[in-house]
Amino acid sequence: MYVITRKKPLLSALLATALILLLAGCGSSSTPKPAADGKAAAVKEVKIGAIYPMTGVQGVTGLELMRGVELAVEIVNNEYPDLALPMAKGKGLTNLGGAKIVLVAGDHQASPEKGMSEAERLITQEKVTALMGCYGSAVTNTASQVAERNGIPFLNADSTSPSLIARNYQWFFRTTPDDDMFAENFFVFLDDLKAKKLITDPKLAILYENTLFGTDVGKAETRSAKAHKYNIVSDIAYPAKSTNVGSEVQKLKASGADIVLQASYASDAILYMKTYKDLDYNPAAILAMDAGFIDDAYLKGAGKDGYYILSREVWALDLAKAKPIVEKVNKMFKDKHGVNMTGNVSRAFTGLLVLADAINRAGSTAPAAVQKALLATDIPPDQLIMPWKGIKFDPKTHQNILGQGIIVQIQENGEYVTVWPWNLASKEIIWPMPKWNARK
Amino acid sequence: MSFDIMLGQTIVTGLLWGAIYTLTALGLTVIYGIVNIVNFAHGDFLMISMFLAYVLSIAVGFSPLQSLPFVVAALFLLGIVTYRLLIKPVLNAPMLAQIFATFGLMVFLRGLAQFIFGIDFRTIPTALQATRLDIGGIFISTPQLIAAIGAVVMFAAVYFFITKTRTGWALLAVAENREAATLMGIDSNKMFALAWGIGAACVGVAGCLLANFYYVFPEVGAIFGFLTFIVVAFGGFGSITGAFAAGLIIGLIEALAGFLLDPSYKYSIVFTVYLLVVIFRPKGLLGSA
Numbered sequence: 001m002y003v004i005t006r007k008k009p010l011l012s013a014l015l016a017t018a019l020i021l022l023l024a025g026c027g028s029s030s031t032p033k034p035a036a037d038g039k040a041a042a043v044k045e046v047k048i049g050a051i052y053p054m055t056g057v058q059g060v061t062g063l064e065l066m067r068g069v070e071l072a073v074e075i076v077n078n079e080y081p082d083l084a085l086p087m088a089k090g091k092g093l094t095n096l097g098g099a100k101i102v103l104v105a106g107d108h109q110a111s112p113e114k115g116m117s118e119a120e121r122l123i124t125q126e127k128v129t130a131l132m133g134c135y136g137s138a139v140t141n142t143a144s145q146v147a148e149r150n151g152i153p154f155l156n157a158d159s160t161s162p163s164l165i166a167r168n169y170q171w172f173f174r175t176t177p178d179d180d181m182f183a184e185n186f187f188v189f190l191d192d193l194k195a196k197k198l199i200t201d202p203k204l205a206i207l208y209e210n211t212l213f214g215t216d217v218g219k220a221e222t223r224s225a226k227a228h229k230y231n232i233v234s235d236i237a238y239p240a241k242s243t244n245v246g247s248e249v250q251k252l253k254a255s256g257a258d259i260v261l262q263a264s265y266a267s268d269a270i271l272y273m274k275t276y277k278d279l280d281y282n283p284a285a286i287l288a289m290d291a292g293f294i295d296d297a298y299l300k301g302a303g304k305d306g307y308y309i310l311s312r313e314v315w316a317l318d319l320a321k322a323k324p325i326v327e328k329v330n331k332m333f334k335d336k337h338g339v340n341m342t343g344n345v346s347r348a349f350t351g352l353l354v355l356a357d358a359i360n361r362a363g364s365t366a367p368a369a370v371q372k373a374l375l376a377t378d379i380p381p382d383q384l385i386m387p388w389k390g391i392k393f394d395p396k397t398h399q400n401i402l403g404q405g406i407i408v409q410i411q412e413n414g415e416y417v418t419v420w421p422w423n424l425a426s427k428e429i430i431w432p433m434p435k436w437n438a439r440k
Numbered sequence: 441m442s443f444d445i446m447l448g449q450t451i452v453t454g455l456l457w458g459a460i461y462t463l464t465a466l467g468l469t470v471i472y473g474i475v476n477i478v479n480f481a482h483g484d485f486l487m488i489s490m491f492l493a494y495v496l497s498i499a500v501g502f503s504p505l506q507s508l509p510f511v512v513a514a515l516f517l518l519g520i521v522t523y524r525l526l527i528k529p530v531l532n533a534p535m536l537a538q539i540f541a542t543f544g545l546m547v548f549l550r551g552l553a554q555f556i557f558g559i560d561f562r563t564i565p566t567a568l569q570a571t572r573l574d575i576g577g578i579f580i581s582t583p584q585l586i587a588a589i590g591a592v593v594m595f596a597a598v599y600f601f602i603t604k605t606r607t608g609w610a611l612l613a614v615a616e617n618r619e620a621a622t623l624m625g626i627d628s629n630k631m632f633a634l635a636w637g638i639g640a641a642c643v644g645v646a647g648c649l650l651a652n653f654y655y656v657f658p659e660v661g662a663i664f665g666f667l668t669f670i671v672v673a674f675g676g677f678g679s680i681t682g683a684f685a686a687g688l689i690i691g692l693i694e695a696l697a698g699f700l701l702d703p704s705y706k707y708s709i710v711f712t713v714y715l716l717v718v719i720f721r722p723k724g725l726l727g728s729a
Contacts, residue, residue, distance in 0.1 A: 055554060056659065059554075059559035059659075060561070210704040236702075236704075237704035239703065239704055239707050241663060243663050243664060244453070244457045244694075245698075246450065246453035246454070246695055246698070247450055247453070247694070247696070247697070247698025247703055247706065248698055248703045250446055250449055250450050250453070250698075250699045251698070251699055254443070266561065267561065267657075270655055278579060278581040279449065279579050280579055300561055300563075301561035301562070301563055301655045302563075303563060
């Protein structure tokens with residue numbers, strides 16, 4: 001055995017270990033910049049802090065979310081009489097003398113610790129009126145703790161862990177339906193497939209990344225599966241930052257599951273699709289808990305290998321058929337960024353509008369007044385670009401009780417089309433998904 | 441499908457990934473073995489080489505394999521430039537200063553890639569990507585097989601170069617005793633620069649082979665860099681054969697632990713094995729004290 005001379009081996013090894021741990025927590029940083037310019041110095045400003053993963057592995061998603069929030073700020077701060085949206089008619093926050101909303105961004109790099117320190121910074125140094133964020137449920141969890149401690153309203157538009165509202169926080173509000181609701185939706189969907197005779201008694205596999213988001217989804221799906229009497233043959237949690245997922249896919253194959261219920265972020269979603277193909281795994285369906293699968297990066301990375309998956313969604317562009325407002329807002333977004341809105345964008349967009357509407361009704365930036373106004377929120381469905389029955393918060397949990405999900409499928413040309421509920425569907429579902437060797 | 445085939449597939453997958461780990465580890469261990477500096481920017485060298493392959497594919501339509509010679513040459517230069525500008529000044533500085541130098545380089549390179557390319561995931565579409573072999577029900581993806589073969593060839597080449605050529609002996613002499621080697625007329629600076637060049641060139645090969653089937657994004661170095669350090673420490677810092685064996689073993693442990701036990705513990709098991717090695721054999725599998 002050949003060895004090059006070396007010195008201080010133990011010290012080096014230990015030092016390396018310490019630094020690797022540091023490495024794991026240390027992404028590259030970027031300077032957060034205020035997203036809107038606060039040039040209207042004569043008018044009062046209302047600062048809202050938006051904490052998203054602007055860099056790091058979830059950076060793509062963070063930028064998307066930020067764009068959604070920015071578009072909403074644009075609509076609130078200017079006059080759009082044609083748009084039937086909250087806060088579109090007047091200029092700025094009309095009840096606060098037309099005050100403009102100024103966004104202050106925070107970058108949490110998908111790290112719960114950073115989310116916490118960013119929340120701390122935005123509240124104590126930037127003196128924000130309210131906070132928004134943080135996408136990753138684990139980060140939302142820590143950042144909203146800071147808001148709770150400081151008595152600052154925290155509006156969460158995009159984290160779906162059921163445990164977030166189980167805390168019954170005073171200052172935490174969530175507009176998006178949570179994974180309990182979505183998991184339940186899955187099984188109503190499967191029941192509907194049974195009624196259509198597309199499936200009889202499918203074997204299910206539950207596959208999820210092992211941070212808060214994935215594990216909560218896994219639990220919710222297991223509960224719903226039991227309630228609806230479905231057979232789970234495999235339950236796999238995997239590390240969120242894997243280089244390869246060969247063994248996970250082997251486990252899936254070994255289980256003989258027909259339908260995979262999957263919860264992944266973008267990088268792992270891409271990795272899984274490639275590995276499914278490499279190992280020729282052909283389930284009838286992959287039923288994804290959105291996140292990575294509806295991320296802008298997903299199809300860019302997976303290409304055609306990413307087609308035909310089903311995903312629960314909060315939103316889809318083809319909802320425009322039933323709601324013209326969707327088309328109008330999407331056009332504004334597309335003119336600016338050259339791409340269509342996604343579920344992530346539309347949820348963040350809606351979140352900011354809800355917050356602005358509440359601050360406006362409160363007529364004050366005092367936290368208690370905003371909190372009271374949020375509790376009194378009642379936005380009808382026709383003022384939303386979401387497929388919800390409206391927005392109304394549960395007085396105790398502060399969860400929007402009028403939210404509901406849809407199921408989309410990626411079909412030809414990589415379009416996400418609504419396939420369920422049947423009455424909102426814009427295209428027929430493709431079932432089962434084509435086998436790998438039958439795809440071109 | 442039978443359990444045997446499943447297990448066979450898992451072992452094959454593990455070994456194929458292990459080969460990739462060995463290749464990223466090779467460069468790191470060469471640099472450490474000769475210059476005695478741990479390059480924390482190593483994973484980001486990998487990222488740079490993948491992006492170079494990506495740029496070449498966009499600009500002139502090269503597949504990553506066609507880009508390989510150019511990327512390797514570029515990385516060789518990058519290694520030498522890094523040595524001249526960054527490492528040489530801290531060569532005799534305390535270890536902490538050396539670590540901060542390469543750590544800073546890591547942050548810089550990652551930021552630079554993010555600045556130029558944004559944070560999207562990119563893939564380089566090639567005809568090879570979709571192909572695979574089917575051997576008795578065990579699938580081997582062709583680009584991964586090519587990567588594994590490339591790893592073995594690269595290992596043999598570097599091993600041969602260092603142990604069988606005059607320049608290689610000079611490298612070893614400098615590693616053994618810098619002062620004595622200088623007295624014998626060997627330019628230690630040149631040798632250190634060469635070691636950095638070779639180390640970076642190894643990652644150039646790894647990057648091209650990896651870009652053939654893996655997506656490219658600014659954080660990719662973090663994901664692979666992490667396992668690379670484990671592999672190098674496991675195999676023994678500076679040990680070339682150790683890095684080879686350790687890479688394959690880590691790949692296997694990862695795959696088998698994921699398949700036979702629980703995927704969410706696969707890295708914990710890799711870590712446990714690593715810690716046991718560090719505790720009971722601090723010099724690593726094949727390192728010498």
